[in-house]
Amino acid sequence: MSAKAAGATPPQYVITAEDLTKTYGDVTAVDGISFSVPAGESFGLLGPNGAGKSTTMKMIGGVAQRTSGSLTIMGLDPEQHGPEVRAHLGVVPQQDNLDEELKVRDNLLVYGRYFGLPMSYLRPKADELLEFAQLTDKAKSKVDALSGGMKRRLTIARSLINEPRILLLDEPTTGLDPQARHILWDRLFRLKEQGVTLILTTHYMDEAEQLCDRIIVVDKGRIMAEGSPASLIRDYSTREVLELRFGSERNASIAGELEGIGERLETLPDRVLIYTHDGEAALEEVSARGLRPLTSLVRRSSLEDVFLRLTGRSLVD
Amino acid sequence: MTEPSFAKDLTAGPTAAPPLRAHSPEVSAAKARRWGAFYYAEQVLRVMKGYGWSIFLYSVGQPAAYLFAMGVGLATLVDTNTAEVFGGVSYIAFIAPALLISAAVMTAATEFTFPVMDGFKWRRVYYGPHASPLTPEQIAGGQIIAVTIRFLLQSVIYFVIVAMFGASPSGWGWASVVVATLAGLSFGLPLMAYAASIKEDKGQFAMVMRFIVMPLFLFSGTFFPLDTLPVLVRWIGWISPIWHGTELGRVMTYGYDESPVLTIIHVVFLLGLAWLGWVLTKRQFVRRMGQ
Numbered sequence: 001m002s003a004k005a006a007g008a009t010p011p012q013y014v015i016t017a018e019d020l021t022k023t024y025g026d027v028t029a030v031d032g033i034s035f036s037v038p039a040g041e042s043f044g045l046l047g048p049n050g051a052g053k054s055t056t057m058k059m060i061g062g063v064a065q066r067t068s069g070s071l072t073i074m075g076l077d078p079e080q081h082g083p084e085v086r087a088h089l090g091v092v093p094q095q096d097n098l099d100e101e102l103k104v105r106d107n108l109l110v111y112g113r114y115f116g117l118p119m120s121y122l123r124p125k126a127d128e129l130l131e132f133a134q135l136t137d138k139a140k141s142k143v144d145a146l147s148g149g150m151k152r153r154l155t156i157a158r159s160l161i162n163e164p165r166i167l168l169l170d171e172p173t174t175g176l177d178p179q180a181r182h183i184l185w186d187r188l189f190r191l192k193e194q195g196v197t198l199i200l201t202t203h204y205m206d207e208a209e210q211l212c213d214r215i216i217v218v219d220k221g222r223i224m225a226e227g228s229p230a231s232l233i234r235d236y237s238t239r240e241v242l243e244l245r246f247g248s249e250r251n252a253s254i255a256g257e258l259e260g261i262g263e264r265l266e267t268l269p270d271r272v273l274i275y276t277h278d279g280e281a282a283l284e285e286v287s288a289r290g291l292r293p294l295t296s297l298v299r300r301s302s303l304e305d306v307f308l309r310l311t312g313r314s315l316v317d
Numbered sequence: 318m319t320e321p322s323f324a325k326d327l328t329a330g331p332t333a334a335p336p337l338r339a340h341s342p343e344v345s346a347a348k349a350r351r352w353g354a355f356y357y358a359e360q361v362l363r364v365m366k367g368y369g370w371s372i373f374l375y376s377v378g379q380p381a382a383y384l385f386a387m388g389v390g391l392a393t394l395v396d397t398n399t400a401e402v403f404g405g406v407s408y409i410a411f412i413a414p415a416l417l418i419s420a421a422v423m424t425a426a427t428e429f430t431f432p433v434m435d436g437f438k439w440r441r442v443y444y445g446p447h448a449s450p451l452t453p454e455q456i457a458g459g460q461i462i463a464v465t466i467r468f469l470l471q472s473v474i475y476f477v478i479v480a481m482f483g484a485s486p487s488g489w490g491w492a493s494v495v496v497a498t499l500a501g502l503s504f505g506l507p508l509m510a511y512a513a514s515i516k517e518d519k520g521q522f523a524m525v526m527r528f529i530v531m532p533l534f535l536f537s538g539t540f541f542p543l544d545t546l547p548v549l550v551r552w553i554g555w556i557s558p559i560w561h562g563t564e565l566g567r568v569m570t571y572g573y574d575e576s577p578v579l580t581i582i583h584v585v586f587l588l589g590l591a592w593l594g595w596v597l598t599k600r601q602f603v604r605r606m607g608q
Contacts, residue, residue, distance in 0.1 A: 061448055063444075063447055063448060063607070074342075082452065083349050083350055083353075083450035083452065084342065084346040086346075086450045087346040087349065087449075087450045089448070091448035093444065093448065095441065097440065097441040097443075097444045099360070099442055101364045101367050102367070111446075113356045113360070114349065114356050114357070114360075114449035114450065114451050115339070115345040115348070115450060116340070116344065116345050116347075116348025116349055116352065116356070117339055117340065121337055121339060121340075124337055128337070162342070162449075163338070164342075
């Protein structure tokens with residue numbers, strides 16, 4: 001994008017939301033959230049299913065009307081300037097909506113036409129993007145012949161056809177196997193390195209940690225916490241976690257005997273979590289009390305622990 | 318904001334071409350505002366091209382079969398017995414415009430039902446362009462433009478075959494192609510609005526075919542003049558785009574002698590229903606995609 005296209009004085013924030021609210025009848029999907037995203041940042045919305053992440057993304061993408069609050073993308077209100085806002089964006093929806101009846105390469109060409117891009121630009125661009133998405137050898141295949149991971153990569157390639165400076169990714173790796181997820185993360189990381197602003201929703205903590213500079217933790221339509229993955233873990237958890245399993249019958253009853261070990265104790269149906277700065281020392285203390293867990297694991301704290309601390313619930317139900 | 322290096326990176330190499338640049342988002346938005354419906358029509362036509370042969374064979378096979386069976390086979394009985402009932406023209410000349418118009422309406426019944434459900438529900442194909450600068454109205458409009466082009470092409474083929482059977486004696490016969498297209502839209506657009514309102518497929522489209530399209534086809538003055546029917550069922554024709562289109566088609570293909578007022582009523586009815594269908598379709602698309 002040229003300096004002229006971006007405006008003489010580029011906005012400090014590419015996205016600004018103030019008290020953004022969306023209700024469907026009696027249900028409040030997004031409940032007065034506020035955030036701002038500067039250009040080039042990878043910004044994540046982390047929360048469980050039904051937290052309001054996708055609804056927020058739809059409002060940012062200029063396809064769902066907000067109930068109240070204000071929202072600007074590149075300084076424009078998406079409800080007043082829908083086509084202008086959407087022309088700035090690349091969108092990867094939660095559910096692939098590729099043209100299954102068209103060939104892989106044609107999907108890119110057709111999508112590029114929606115932006116009024118000429119074929120002289122689109123033909124070589126489609127080939128570049130297929131290479132980027134590692135789909136060059138599938139260019140002439142029908143979309144329904146692709147695997148789930150390939151379809152996802154094609155959807156990402158499609159979202160890049162207009163060279164957007166803001167990419168919205170709604171649960172980009174949900175339903176993919178670990179290998180496909182890692183390939184996708186690699187591609188997204190390259191875009192991030194090239195300065196594309198990534199707005200990402202996920203309920204995978206590892207995804208948020210890998211890709212996001214900053215995160216808002218969302219639950220029931222509200223922001224529970226905000227910060228970088230590291231700062232959230234620092235603020236809401238300890239350095240390490242000791243996970244103990246005594247069997248689903250005994251976890252709750254034995255928790256009382258673990259009191260005083262570590263800084264905090266969390267009892268889940270399938271395990272007991274001890275939050276501590278030194279996991280090994282905590283495990284020794286457990287043994288010293290004569291307790292013999294079926295399994296034990298010392299690990300570093302993650303965003304999952306942050307979410308558990310903030311909401312009392314696990315991220316993935 | 319930094320200049321994007323994405324395109325450059327991807328073309329890097331010993332034979333790298335000059336970096337590609339998309340035009341600015343402002344240009345994209347301006348072009349989409351102006352031409353968006355045509356961009357979406359392009360997509361629909363590309364998909365149709367995928368089954369182009371089937372469309373072509375249907376467009377040729379259907380008129381050839383109908384005109385031969387009805388216009389040559391059945392006509393040998395009809396013409397010898399009751400030719401005066403058909404205004405003094407041959408039976409094949411009488412039914413040719415009716416079949417032409419009915420074919421467009423039948424196509425409308427397919428093109429404005431299942432693909433709409435596919436767009437919103439099955440494969441959700443509308444939601445891809447919806448995330449681009451296109452608006453819901455343009456997506457609906459694009460689909461209508463593409464189907465209109467199909468109506469035109471199909472009706473041209475149909476008319477050529479009609480002419481080959483010698484069933485369009487008037488010099489204005491070609492205008493029946495336009496009438497068929499208008500009849501297709503007149504029936505199709507209200508149906509499109511209905512299809513866009515359906516959230517769950519419970520076989521509604523099969524019901525439309527059985528209980529709306531077929532009765533309209535049979536009782537719209539297609540195979541015999543409407544006024545030979547009892548008054549009690551004549552209303553089916555009066556509210557039928559097939560009847561209004563057929564009567565108008567007959568004026569074009571063999572100079573059917575009807576009151577000019579009636580001719581104007583046919584045109585107004587067809588245009589009015591198409592316009593109403595378009596208004597309702599737009600409303601449904603905007604409502605459903607804005608949620």
